[in-house]
Amino acid sequence: MPRAFVRGAAALSPPALVLTHLAKAFDRPAVDGLDLTVRAGEFYALLGPNGAGKTTTLRMVAGLLRPDAGTISVFGIDALADPVAAKQLIAWVADEPMIYDKLTPLEYLAFVAGLWAVAPVHAEAQARELIDLLGLGRHANERCEGFSKGMRQKVALAGALVHEPRLIILDEPLTGLDAGSARLVKDVLIARVRAGATVILTTHILEVAERMAERIGVIAQGRLVAEGTLEELARQSGRRSGLSGGSLEDVFLELVAAHDPGLAA
């Protein structure tokens, strides 16, 4: 499908994700009145220091945690009122995903596709394509129990994509992958965005956000403290510090320190 057509369709779609005043506290607030909008068809990276509330936010979007307050809308669907409809549009890939060790990648993907009621012929074609794209072809018929952490991560990603979700949410998807595997995962995600899907990922690898994301959101202490393209973020941080330019690392540390002086170097 031509890219311009895909882009045009995305522009007509409701946003992939709208969070308003989202809040969740454990013994103290983890997500604290978060407002965030991710457009349809966008590659969006969520950055923030350890404990900023990124995973908690995404777990609420994926329907794994109930917010204390706020709203979650996924392509216009109220995810709190109709979680099943929202979940059908979402793929969630945790930072330490669970897969079934006794199954082979092909069996696991067939199982997951069955849960989503994907037609078996289509599911098998999807599964084989994903397994090949992620470099797992040689292991397609081996049980996952002998797989390395990186191989398991790729099986989990393939499982999350097999029902062709419109919103793909990944928590630290590239941590622990070698350079070759990371490249394969990045290529698969970019291909999905080109085909019209929306990707939201968290990462501590700033270069990933810098190179892949169309927009970057920075979270600190459970709130969105800055958002935009890399250039926009640099301008926001430059205005504060009186400096301009700088790498995403400079900009990120500046923005986070401005909202949490305890983190200032």
Ligand SMILES: Nc1ncnc2c1ncn2[C@@H]1O[C@H](COP(=O)(O)OP(=O)(O)OP(=O)(O)O)[C@@H](O)[C@H]1O
């Ligand atoms: N299940 C839980 N029970 C108690 N506290 C929790 C729980 N999950 C998260 N928290 C707390 O909520 C806060 C936000 O955690 P969260 O995992 O969302 O941060 P994060 O931005 O994803 O951090 P990291 O980059 O380290 O993964 C932290 O203070 C954390 O200790």
